[in-house]
Amino acid sequence: MHKKTVSRLRRARRARMHMRNLGAHRLSVHRTPKHIYAQIVSPDGGRTLVAASTNERDLRGQLSGHGGNKDAAQFIGRTIAERAKAAGIQEVAFDRSGFAYHGRIKALADAARDNGLQF
Structure with a gap:
């Protein structure tokens, strides 16, 4: 693996612990x-409770341009917050x-955060 990827994964592992x-x-x-993905994972790490990505067929039509820009990231942030509220999740840790x-x-x-998710 590339040194940059190894460093990123080391940082991720430390934060997840x-x-x-x-x-x-x-x-x-x-x-x-090209894309951005977001998911809310249960505290035990065993289940994905809510997910959203620019790769979803339903959301792809609502994006202006491609899925690898800031506008797409904001759209996915709004979507994940709405889905989390619908699932009864209000507070998360940001990974x-x-x-x-x-x-x-x-x-x-x-x-x-602007759409009601607290972290």
Whole structure:
């Protein structure tokens, strides 16, 4: 694996262990150059409770442009917050998967916060 990827995964593992000790639901985010994915995972890490991505057929038509930009990340942040509220989840721990907190990751987090998700 590339050194940059190994470093990102090391950061992600360390953060996930801390979240596991807290016992909170996890809002896990992953990004690729073309898409962004978000899911809320149960505290034991065994089940995905809510998920949203720019790769979903229903959401793809509502995006302007492609799924790898800040506008798409904001849209996914709003969507995941709405789905979480519908599932009865109000508070989560933000798992950025080792990615730096800027750009699309920050846009998704801010949109989720603005739509009622607390972390």
